Amino acid sequence: MTDQAPTIPSPSSVYLHDASIHILSSTLTSLTPFSSIPELDQALFKSPPADSYILTTDRTIFYPQGGGQPADTGTIRDPERSSFVVSLVRSSVTKPTRILHLGTFPLATPSFQPSSPLIQEIDAAKRALHSRWHTAGHILALAAHQILPSAGLIDGKASHVPGSANVEFKGTIPSEYKSAIEARANELGTKDTAVYIHWWNVETMREKCQGGCEGLEDMLAGNRADGDTSGLLRAVEIEGVGSYPCGGTHLPRTSDVGRIEIRKIARKSGICRVSYAVF
Ligand SMILES: [Zn+2]
Known part of the structure; x- marks a missing residue:
């Protein structure tokens, strides 16, 4: 101690x-x-x-x-x-x-x-907009994992830019699952679930996070080089649903996100890109 x-x-x-x-x-x-x-x-x-x-x-x-x-x-x-x-x-x-x-x-x-x-x-309105789209991206990714638990989806890059947002996965999401994933995302969204920010060590990150844990050691090494010796990394948790390593801003509750719509599921070179919008 x-x-x-x-x-x-x-x-x-x-x-x-x-x-x-x-x-x-x-x-x-x-x-x-x-x-x-x-x-x-x-x-x-x-x-x-x-x-x-x-x-x-x-x-x-x-x-x-x-x-x-x-x-x-x-x-x-x-x-x-x-x-x-x-x-x-x-x-x-x-x-x-x-x-x-x-x-x-x-x-x-x-x-x-x-x-x-x-x-x-x-600009608080712009911040709220960015937070809505960012939180929606994590909800959508978690919904995809829930609907296709055995598909071996591995979370990849994401863009939460309003108007051109998407989340990517290594693996395949067949198009016929589009409406089921969208429905699950909206179900999770309207449940009024809390969104928490955590600071976890690498072990806890790997234990709790749905994906996105590649490169955590490099991130920690970078933090150490910049003088941060805490050994902690930031994560976002949709309470009871799942967590991701994340440095972004979020809404405090999922019910503030609004309706999530999947625009398109595109596949290229083993990567599935799920484009989405928030209303
Ligand atoms: Zn994030």
Whole structure:
């Protein structure tokens, strides 16, 4: 036993711990013209607007694009000075724990001072939309496993981008199961089941998660290299249904997701792609 408090992984990435916070006070740590950040980080942003800056803070509620989920947008402002409009957020590749907020100052020249207290506010409606589509993707994948428990489906990539979302599996989902999987997904959705975020070690991840556990050791090694020695990884659980390793934002309950519709099941080179929409 130790008296030391347990390490919380990535405490500065507030969205990982509480996705319900939409406004947050933070402190400016850097404000850099876009053209002055490392080229490897510049490559994360396609065609940034002229006069763009990269802003970093001590902590953030802005979700950076990743895991199939689009980034948050919003504002970061000093009430007495100017407002920074955030159009895209990415995790730095040169320092992965650093969250880069890309944006512009539409109404004034940049006037934030070093260590300025800044109010962050994300577009809450957009966050809710992204969370709905992301949670729906996990529900749909779990429904596919429930309907075809003996098919040996292995979870693959996923995109939760509204309008072009899909979940992929290694294995075959015959088209005739489309309506049964869709019905099961909606059954799970309307049951008003809780959606939990957990921090688990690798053993628990493998024990509890339906899939997606390939590469967990690499993920841990990366975290250690970035100074996170907790040995914990993040997972999402649809209570009583199943869990996946996941870094995204979710709705607190499945009944908020809405109706899930399977658009198409496509097969190519042993991969089954289930495209879906949420209404
Ligand atoms: Zn996820």
